[in-house]
Amino acid sequence: MAPKKDRAFQKCINPDCGVQYDCSQTLVKCPACGHLLDIAYDWNRIPVPKKLSDFGKRWADRNNPLDFSGVWRFRELLDFCDDPHKVTIGEGQTILQRNDELAAQLGIRPGRLFLQYEGLNPSGSFKDNGMTAAFSHARRVGAQSSACASTGNTSASMALYAHSCGIKCTVFIGSGRIAYGKLSQSMDYGGKTLQVQGDFDDCMKQVQDVCRELNIYLVNSLNPFRLEGQKTIMYRIIEQLGWELPDWIVVPGGNLGNSSSFGKAFAELKQLGLIDRVPRMAVINASGADTLTHLVNNKKLRWNAGRVDNKAIGDFYAELTAKKFSPHTCASAIEISRPVNLTKCLRALDVCNGVVLAVTDAKIIDAKAQIGLYGLGCEPASAATIAGLKHLLADGVIRPDERIACVLTGHALKDPTVTVNYHKDKMGPFSNPPIEVPNDLQEIIRRMTV
Secondary structure, three states: OOOOOOOEEEEEOOOOOOOEEEOOOOOOOOOOOOOOEEEEEOHHHOOOOOOHHHHHHHHHOOOOHHHHOOOHHHHHHHOOOOHHHOOOOOOOOOEEEEOHHHHHHHOOOOOOEEEEEHHHOOOOEOHHHHHHHHHHHHHHHOOOEEEEEOOOHHHHHHHHHHHHOOOEEEEEEEOOOOOHHHHHHHHHOOOEEEEEOOOHHHHHHHHHHHHHHHOOEEOOOOOHHHHHHHOHHHHHHHHHOOOOOOOEEEEEOOOOHHHHHHHHHHHHHHHOOOOOOOOEEEEEEEHHHOHHHHHHHHOOOOOHHHOOOHHHHHHHHHHHHHOOOOOOOOOHHHOOOOOOOHHHHHHHHHHOOOEEEEEOHHHHHHHHHHHHHHOOOEOHHHHHHHHHHHHHHHOOOOOOOOOEEEEEOEEHHHOHHHHHHHHHOOOOOOOOOOOOOOOOHHHHHHHHHO
C-alpha cells in the first residue's frame, strides 16, 4: 500500500480493487487483480498553480532544461519524481498550426481548425512526451535495461531516451510489420532489435513476459508513467490557444495510449478547477484494425463506472484468435488489434463524451496527401484524424463552427514509402507524381509551363 505521505502513487483502475502502490515499484498491472494502473496524486501536497496560464511564465527561463521541456514545464501536473531524476532532451517543442486552407477544403469556418504537430519532437513523434516521463521513473527506480514492442515510433523514442541516460534497450518488432523510416532510428540510436515471427500483438505478449522474467523496465503504454507524459500534449494545445479550450480533440486510435492520457488530463484539470468544461474527443481507427470501433459502436462496450464488460472483450479477442486475424493497414502506427489501453480509453470516452469510428486506408492516404498539400507532412496514422473528421462533419457530429484540434502524431519521413507510392502510382485525387522528361532544355521548359 502507498504511504499516506506520498504525493503520488500507483492505483488500480478497477473500482472493486483500487489497491495503491508506491511509485518506487515497477509495475504495469495491478498485482492484486490484473487490471491497469493509474498514477494518482494527493493534490493537497502539490503546489499546483491557481490558473493554467501561470505555467506560461516558465517560458522566460529558457536556460532551465525543465522549463524548456514541453513536458516538464507542466511538472506539477505529473509530479511523481523529484527534479534530479527527470530526463529531458528538449521534447515538446511542438506547434499548433491554425490551418484555414485545409479548413476551407473541409467546409470548416476560418480560425476553427488546428493541427497539433508532434512530428517536431526529437525522435519525430508524440512518443517522446511519454518516454521522457517513463525514463524519469526508470532512473528513479534504478533500471539498467528497457524494452518495448513496437510498430516503429515507440522503438525510435525508447532507443533515443535509453541511450541519453545510459540504459540498455531492446526492441521487439513483428516480421515485416514496421516502417523502415522508424526502424532506422532505433538502429541508429543503438537499440538491439529482435524481429519476432508474428505481428505487434504477438510482440506485445512476448515483451511483457520477457520483462517479467528478466526484471527489465517495460516502456510500452501499459506503463502508467509513460501516459503521464502524454497528458502534456493537451496542455500545450490549451497553451497555444491562449489558455482556452478547443471544442473537439481528434486523435488516432492504435494502442489507445494517447486517447487514454488525454481523458485523464482533462479529468484532472476539471477536478483541480483549472478548466470549467471538458472538450469532446473523437478516436479514429483504421478499418483494418478497428477493435475499439467494433466494441464501442457494435457491441456497445462502455466504461460503466469502471466495471467494464471484460467478457465481451475476451470473447471478441477469442474470435480474432480463432480466425487467425492479423490487423492490416497502411497506417502502421495504429496496426493493432488488441489495444492494451482499451479500458482506459473507454474511461476517456466517458470523460470526454467521445465518439469512435474507423476509416479506410484509401481515405487515410488521401487525407495524408491533403494535409501535406495544405499544411504539414505527417505519417499515415496522423492522417486518420482528418479522414475521420471528414466523416464526422458529413454526419453532423462536429459542426463547421466548432474549434477542432487534430493531433498529428508523427513526422512525414516516418513512413516515406506510403507517400512515394501514393504519388508515383497516382492512387488518389491529391497525387502529385514526378514527370519524366528528356534531357533537353526546351522540353524541360515546356513541361514546366504546361
